Amino acid sequence: MRVTVTGAFGKAGRVVVEDLVAHGYDVVATDVAGPPGADAGLGADLVIADLTDYGQVVEVLAGSDAVVHLGNIPAPGRATAPETLHQNSAMNGNVFLAAARLGLRKVVWASSETTLGLPFDTPPRYLPVDEDHFPHPTTTYALSKVLGEQTAAHVSAWSGIPFVGLRISNIHRPQDYAAVPGYWGDARSRRWNAWGYVDVRDVAKACRLALEVETTGSQNVIVAAADTIMDRPTAELVAEVFPDVPLTRELGEFETLLAIDAARELLGYEPTHSWRTELPTQEPPTPS
Ligand SMILES: NC(=O)c1ccc[n+]([C@@H]2O[C@H](COP(=O)([O-])OP(=O)(O)OC[C@H]3O[C@@H](n4cnc5c(N)ncnc54)[C@H](O)[C@@H]3O)[C@@H](O)[C@H]2O)c1
Numbered sequence: 001m002r003v004t005v006t007g008a009f010g011k012a013g014r015v016v017v018e019d020l021v022a023h024g025y026d027v028v029a030t031d032v033a034g035p036p037g038a039d040a041g042l043g044a045d046l047v048i049a050d051l052t053d054y055g056q057v058v059e060v061l062a063g064s065d066a067v068v069h070l071g072n073i074p075a076p077g078r079a080t081a082p083e084t085l086h087q088n089s090a091m092n093g094n095v096f097l098a099a100a101r102l103g104l105r106k107v108v109w110a111s112s113e114t115t116l117g118l119p120f121d122t123p124p125r126y127l128p129v130d131e132d133h134f135p136h137p138t139t140t141y142a143l144s145k146v147l148g149e150q151t152a153a154h155v156s157a158w159s160g161i162p163f164v165g166l167r168i169s170n171i172h173r174p175q176d177y178a179a180v181p182g183y184w185g186d187a188r189s190r191r192w193n194a195w196g197y198v199d200v201r202d203v204a205k206a207c208r209l210a211l212e213v214e215t216t217g218s219q220n221v222i223v224a225a226a227d228t229i230m231d232r233p234t235a236e237l238v239a240e241v242f243p244d245v246p247l248t249r250e251l252g253e254f255e256t257l258l259a260i261d262a263a264r265e266l267l268g269y270e271p272t273h274s275w276r277t278e279l280p281t282q283e284p285p286t287p288s
Contacts, residue, residue, distance in 0.1 A: 002026040003211065004061050006051060006095065007070030008042060009034030012110070012171055012203050016068055017042045019204035030060045031071060051091035057098045064102075068207045069095045069109035076114070076139035088144035089151075096151055100159035107156075108210040111149055111165040111220055113258060114142035119192035126248050127238055129194060130259040131167070131222060149220050156218040164210040164267075165220035168203055169196040169258055177278040184231050191241050194257040195228035199273030209267040219266060224258035226271045 003020055007013040008029035017029050027044040032051070040046035049056040051071050061067055072088045073079050079087065092109070099107045116129050117136030124133060137143040145167075152163040170193055172180075183190050206223045228234055234251050251257075254276075263269035 001066060001211070002028065002064045004028040004030060004064040004067045005044075005070065006030055006060070006067065006091075007072065007074075007110075008044075008046060009040055010070060010074065011173065012168075012200055013070045014042055015173075015200045016070065016204045016207050017044055019201070019208055020068075023208060028060060028064055051094055052087055054094045054098065057094040058101065061095070061098045061102055061104065064104060066104055066106040066108070066211055067095060067099055068211065069107065071095075072110065072144070073141065076141040081140040085140035085144050085147075088141070089147055092144070092148040093151055096148075096155040096163070099161060100155050103159075104161060106211055107152070107161055107163045108207050109148070109152070109163070109165055111167045112142065112145045113167050113169045113193055113196060113222065113224070114139065115145050115149070115167060116222075116258075118142065120194060120242075123242050123245050124194070126246050127194065127242065128248065128251070128255075128257045128259040129222075131220060131262050134220075149218070152220075153218040162215045163218040164215055165218065166203070166206055166210065166263075167220055167222045168206075169193065169198040169222070169224035171200050171203055172197050172275070173200045174278060177275050180229055180275045180279065181231075183229055187230070187232075187237050187240050190229055194242075195230050195234075195237060196224045196256060196258040197229045197275070198224045199271065199278075202269075202271040202273050205272075206263065206267060206269050209269055213267050215266060221263040221266055221269075222258050222260055223263055223269065224256050224260050224271070225274055226256055226260065227254040227274050227276065228256055229275060230254075 009031035
């Protein structure tokens with residue numbers, strides 16, 4: 001299967017490319033940034049293209065069976081608010097419409113946890129937050145993802161192409177885990193996404209599963225780690241920070257508040273990475 005990966009030179013993209021190449025896919029890697037060709041060191045040649053230009057999008061998708069679309073301005077505050085909305089909407093619309101024009105077999109793309117109401121300045125209506133806690137965009141970045149999901153639904157219906165949108169949580173690479181203990185002192189420091197996170201390798205796996213599993217229409221699922229980023233029990237965090245928010249079910253001791261049941265069911269997604277196994281174990285001090 002030949003797959004175009006957009007945003008291939010980015011944080012998630014380079015791991016997605018690596019994972020797909022390792023699993024035997026023929027990958028067309030594309031990004032607006034990075035050294036072209038083999039110099040990007042991705043394991044697939046990098047083709048430079050600007051996704052806000054429809055013609056360039058058609059060129060980088062032509063000949064592929066599917067697309068994993070990750071190229072976007074990846075957070076609020078990186079560009080002006082209107083520019084984030086305009087650019088992301090242009091990129092998502094162009095990729096979805098080019099996929100339909102070319103008759104691709106699958107579109108997998110990065111939506112975001114931010115569509116669920118982050119940074120929860122208004123507390124969530126219930127916890128764990130699931131796919132139905134939507135749409136609650138509070139930034140033009142989140143709005144661009146909400147509009148992307150709406151666009152995906154219609155383009156999928158017009159074209160018959162199955163779309164899978166991944167509402168990805170805060171992505172952590174192995175080198176990011178060293179900062180995690182710094183979050184534990186203040187429960188409010190990460191309330192903005194209800195203490196969620198996801199390992200970049202689990203994001204790559206979710207993308208690959210979304211390519212491989214048979215799906216219909218346009219479906220959007222939360223992709224997060226199975227646990228929170230905090231070292232104390234989840235119920236304690238909720239009691240301290242969201243005391244008035246009802247829990248819809250009993251929680252495991254450190255269970256995520258970004259429910260991944262739908263991703264498990266649709267994709268067979270099971271996260272295998274956690275800060276708990278990534279952080280070097282702290283040896284107890286030796287008595288002198
Ligand atoms: N990083 C996170 O925590 C997170 C969380 C949820 C969703 N996401 C989404 O996942 C995707 C990947 O995020 P990331 O963290 O790897 O971001 P990133 O910024 O590292 O990668 C995104 C890539 O998109 C490329 N890009 C931007 N504008 C482009 C354009 N006009 N044409 C072509 N390419 C363009 C950038 O050059 C960059 O390499 C994004 O869609 C982002 O919104 C990220």
